[in-house]
Amino acid sequence: MTVKFRQELNELTAYKPGKPIDDVKREYGLTEVIKLASNENPLGCSPKAVEAVKKAADNLAIYPDGNTTLLKEALANRLNLKPSQVLLSSGSDEMVDQIAKTFIDKNDEIIMADITFPRYISTTKMMGGTPKIVPLNDWTYDLDSMLLAITDKTKLIWLCNPNNPTGTMFSEDKLLNFLKQVPKNIIVIYDEAYNEYVTNEDYPKNSMNLLKNYPNLIVMRTFSKIYGLAALRVGYTMASEEIIHNINKIRGPFNVNTLAQVAALAALEDDEFIKKSYEINREGKEYLYKEFKSLDLKYAPSETNHIFVNVNKDANEVFVELQKRGMIIRPIVETWIRVTIGTMEQNKKFISLIKEVL
Numbered sequence: 001m002t003v004k005f006r007q008e009l010n011e012l013t014a015y016k017p018g019k020p021i022d023d024v025k026r027e028y029g030l031t032e033v034i035k036l037a038s039n040e041n042p043l044g045c046s047p048k049a050v051e052a053v054k055k056a057a058d059n060l061a062i063y064p065d066g067n068t069t070l071l072k073e074a075l076a077n078r079l080n081l082k083p084s085q086v087l088l089s090s091g092s093d094e095m096v097d098q099i100a101k102t103f104i105d106k107n108d109e110i111i112m113a114d115i116t117f118p119r120y121i122s123t124t125k126m127m128g129g130t131p132k133i134v135p136l137n138d139w140t141y142d143l144d145s146m147l148l149a150i151t152d153k154t155k156l157i158w159l160c161n162p163n164n165p166t167g168t169m170f171s172e173d174k175l176l177n178f179l180k181q182v183p184k185n186i187i188v189i190y191d192e193a194y195n196e197y198v199t200n201e202d203y204p205k206n207s208m209n210l211l212k213n214y215p216n217l218i219v220m221r222t223f224s225k226i227y228g229l230a231a232l233r234v235g236y237t238m239a240s241e242e243i244i245h246n247i248n249k250i251r252g253p254f255n256v257n258t259l260a261q262v263a264a265l266a267a268l269e270d271d272e273f274i275k276k277s278y279e280i281n282r283e284g285k286e287y288l289y290k291e292f293k294s295l296d297l298k299y300a301p302s303e304t305n306h307i308f309v310n311v312n313k314d315a316n317e318v319f320v321e322l323q324k325r326g327m328i329i330r331p332i333v334e335t336w337i338r339v340t341i342g343t344m345e346q347n348k349k350f351i352s353l354i355k356e357v358l
């Protein structure tokens with residue numbers, strides 16, 4: 001006799017994380033390695049968040065505030081919502097799972113794009129849902145085709161705007177047109193992990209305003225990207241009180257730890273750090289665009305802190321060659337890689353190494 005695992009697990013593989021910097025150093029005998037693979041903030045995080053963590057580290061024996069009261073109130077204030085419309089999670093990653101557990105029954109059809117954030121499909125399969133995959137068009141969400149994929153069995157639709165890993169966005173007009181046509185019994189998840197980096201004016205301006213008219217909408221954001229707190233795991237999600245109330249039923253009691261809560265609260269108040277991060281990213285994006293053009297490399301227009309670029313050579317091969325030289329990026333598909341926009345010094349290093357490799 002052997003143990004039996006849930007049948008859904010046959011469809012799943014464990015997440016394969018990028019190699020840690022120290023492993024790469026050891027493996028190739030390098031002293032310096034730059035990681036532009038995980039869309040982290042090259043400036044780190046707000047010094048105010050670091051201070052808050054140090055202070056809170058004085059007492060680690062006490063359980064966190066399970067309700068994340070102060071952080072939730074601060075977010076609700078900023079976003080012009082009621083605290084009961086906001087829910088914190090251990091990264092948006094955890095929220096993707098919680099949403100799936102709240103809504104997805106066996107054999108429900110779940111619509112998502114390809115390529116997009118990989119957690120949407122794994123969590124769908126984990127719950128026994130049936131993924132309905134709609135390919136990107138020109139590396140951008142094809143919302144019209146996603147509408148056509150809706151059937152009586154559709155339960156939920158995952159949207160990521162701007163998209164990871166392609167960096168592309170869809171406009172406010174497109175989003176509104178889409179939401180108007182989706183039946184109100186279908187949940188629409190709108191993942192805005194990179195919204196703070198957007199430079200395009202046509203991007204949906206205030207997704208919070210949409211919550212009033214679309215009670216089937218859930219908006220997700222994170223402190224992992226522009227706020228630079230990926231290590232601490234804090235995501236936040238906004239929806240109707242009814243949806244938040246129900247997701248809250250399946251949430252673990254202390255899912256956001258104390259250090260994460262105090263750091264996020266401090267980071268939220270440091271507008272100057274966010275402005276600086278945005279500027280460095282914008283400058284880096286312009287620089288990389290210019291270099292890619294002169295190297296004759298095609299890229300998708302990015303509204304994020306990463307660029308999806310065609311290196312005209314097998315992406316895995318380029319990944320290995322760059323890694324040997326102390327530069328970690330992410331191979332995505334065929335000849336396309338994703339590179340996170342770093343500091344100007346890191347961007348220059350990346351360009352000199354990619355020239356060497358190509």
Ligand SMILES: *Cc1c(COP(=O)(O)O)cnc(C)c1O
Pocket residue numbers: 039090091092093094117160163164191193221222223224230233234235
């Ligand atoms: C990075 C990312 C997230 C999740 O980040 P967390 O660190 O789990 O908060 C969610 N969605 C997208 C599209 C991302 O790129």
